[in-house]
Amino acid sequence: MTVTCEMSALEERICSLFDNPAPERSEDNLDLLLQFRDALNRGEARVIDLSGDSWKVNIWVKKGILLHTVLGLLSDTTGDGHAIELDTLPRRRFAVSEAVRVGGESAVIRDGTYFGPEVTCMQPLFVNMGVYIGAASVLDSNCMVGLCAQIGERVHVGPAAQIGGFISPLESMPTIIGDDVTIGGGCCVYGGVSVGQGAILMPGTVVGPESRLYDLARKTIWKGTTEQPLAVPPQAIVLPGAVPLTQGVAAGSGLFVQMPVITSYRDDPAFTGDPLAGLML
Secondary structure (H helix, E strand, O other), X not given: OHHHHXXXXXXXXXXXXXXXXXXXXXXXXXXXXXXXXXXXXXXXXXXXXXXXXXXXXXXXXXXXXXXXXHHOOEEEOOOOOOOEEEOOOOEOOOOHHHOOEEOOOOEEEEOOOEEOOXXXXXXXXXEOOOOEEOOOOEEOOOXXXXXXXXXXXXXXXXXXXXXXXXXXXXXXXXXXXXXXXEEOOOOEEOOOOEEOOOOEEOOOOEEOOOOEXXXXXXXXXEEOOOOOOOEEOOOEEEEOOEEEOOXXXXXXXXXXXXXXXXXXXOOOOOOOOOOOOOOOO
């Protein structure tokens, strides 16, 4: 009950400051941002919450994140000109008791992020504010995790993969990666796309909000729009793919457009463990 009351007060203060047409850079307001980042670090404030069987956006949390760019001033954070950044965007610092493995200085993680116990971060990487990462997940080297992205438990994000940030419009869902998902090396998940529990994106797969997935197993096409970004179904195994352009001025040109392919589902009894099984290659 105490936490609920404290969070309600924090929410009220953040919304009041955000709605002010000329918010003041004062000690009280900077301290408010510090309290807000601490709540994000502890997982007590989060961009989304589970409401029944669906996610609900906490708009006030997005407002709190955006206030950091409004009230921040550029400063030399290293003292030698090697890092010029807003003073409201410091790095996240971890205690050993949090049980999070983080590499050296090339693992750049902004304050205001939640990391569950046993998360491993291989340097170099970058994690932006508002990110939530569940227990026992792994971020491999050269990963980028953008604003507000939500990553579940036991997720493996492969080397050089990008999980795109998505904060505006305020009511929009962030990019969401479900529990037990594998994101292969060089994959890109952008613009509020959600990846269902247990899915596998094979290396090099790129999906955005308006992407289409051709589902070989179910003989259908999964679509996304700007208003309703693509949702990769749970347990799907997705490979990079392309289809020929057959309509309009490009018909018969030999040009192809990207369309990743769902080859099978991990929970299908017929799945052999080989994502390419049954394909004529």
